Amino acid sequence: MLADLEELVLCESFSADHAAVARSAEVVGALGARLLGAGPETIVIDGVTHLRWTFGTPRVLLVGHHDTVWPMGSLRTHPWSVVDGIARGPGVLDMKAGLVQMFHALASLPSTDGVCVLVNGDEEVGSATSRQLIEESVRGCAAAFVLEASADEQGTLKTARKGTSRYEVVVHGRAAHAGLEPQKGVNAAIEVAHQVLSIADIGASMGTDDAARSPLGSATLTPTLLSAGSARNTVPALGRVSVDVRAPTAAAQDRIDRLMRGLTARTPGARLEVLGGRQRPPMEPESSAELFALACRLATELGQEPPRGIAVGGASDGNYTAAAGCPTLDGLGAVGGGAHADTEHVEVAQMLPRTRLLARLITRTR
Structure with missing residues (x-):
């Protein structure tokens, strides 16, 4: 597994460099072909x-991505x-180790029948070109498992x-x-x-009621990039x-959309x-509840500490599978920390237990 992880990490795959992502797809596809006995559909x-592998009539979708946030040359x-x-x-944690664990979990099973594997190349930039593939692939599935990294170094799963x-x-x-004439x-x-102040007011209006309904707390609206003007002496x-x-909820997201589109100018003209x-x-949270409970039971069967679950603010392709109506459990990939940062790392000792847990989940749900 470490040799496979090294091979994936050494093939850089910055999301914005489509040629690099294509080279990464070749490496990931070859790894999957070796371990699964079949090459992928390249899309x-x-x-x-x-990349997509389909075995029989899928009941379980495994979702991952091979692009990273790291610019080309980061290996230096x-x-x-x-x-x-x-x-x-x-990209070792987010999420090349998750891909390695996914392929090895499947390779450990007597059969891959009933499984679909989708590895996209643009998750880090919003999955704009792969969203339709995700929604198409999850159709008819009873479970979707997302191989994003765990929420922390204790292996906590992402349940919302x-x-x-x-x-x-x-x-x-x-x-x-x-x-002269301002x-x-x-x-x-x-x-x-x-x-900016009006947007802050919208955020305040989404406060206590929204927070009470969701374990994720209230919605957040954060002004980020600001710009104005073209010259120092020009209005x-x-x-x-x-x-x-x-x-945290679809209702909150819809309400914010209406309020944002209702913004009005304060300055005459x-x-x-x-x-x-x-x-x-x-x-x-409802989308993950049953699968999380199953994961806890299976961890106990395997002699592992049952994982904790947590709601997080970041999004993944699990948002799409859950919204499509498929039960979804996220954070089943590597255990480590520092995603997207200089401290990004994976705890090697956790790779095999996580692989075994995923294999057992696939067996029980397909």
Whole structure:
């Protein structure tokens, strides 16, 4: 398993580099072919390479991704290593170790009949080209297992996830000379400031009631990127603010969408455009409850400590499988920490127990 993990980590696969993702797909496909006895279906959509294996009539979908957030050349500063039981390297936790565990879990079974494996190449950037594949592949399945890393170094599974939305509020003003006749302009920078405060008010309005309904707590609306103006001596004619939204329920996500699209300009003469919208739907706790209980029982059967479950704010492809109506359990991949950071690592000793637990889950649900 370590040799396979090294091979995947050494093939860098930054999401934005489609050629690198295609090379990674070849390596992942060859690993799967060796362990599963069959090559994948290679699907390229808008330049992004995805892989799918289908065995019989699927009842279980295994979901993973082979792209990473690490820019090309990251191996020079974050080389592959295994020291004192800790594996390191770009994407080692998120989620190349999860792929290795997934393939080895399937290889340990007498048969792969009833299983579909989908490994996409754009999860880290929102799964725009693979969403339809995910929803198509999960149709008719009784369970979806997502090989994202565990929530912490105790191997905690992810039993709920917030849904994500992305907005950009564009302010159209009117340029004028800032010294000679500023009164003839419509200052987009001032209007952007008003909109940041209005967005904060929406976040406050989603507070206590929303938090009481969901273990994920209240929705969050976070202004992130701000820009306005084109020159120091010109009244800004254009301004923008990007907004990151995390919502615990579909109802909260819908309410936020209505409120965002209802924003109005405060500065006379300014005009607003609200771009973007919903991305991933929430993965609500009900979708994982039965599978989580099963995982706890199976861990006990295997002599392992039953895992804990936790609701998290980040999204994954499990949001899509859950929203499609398929029971979904997430965080079944590697145990470690530091995803997307310099400290990214995998605890090697946990790879085999996690593989055994996944194999048992597949056997009991297909």
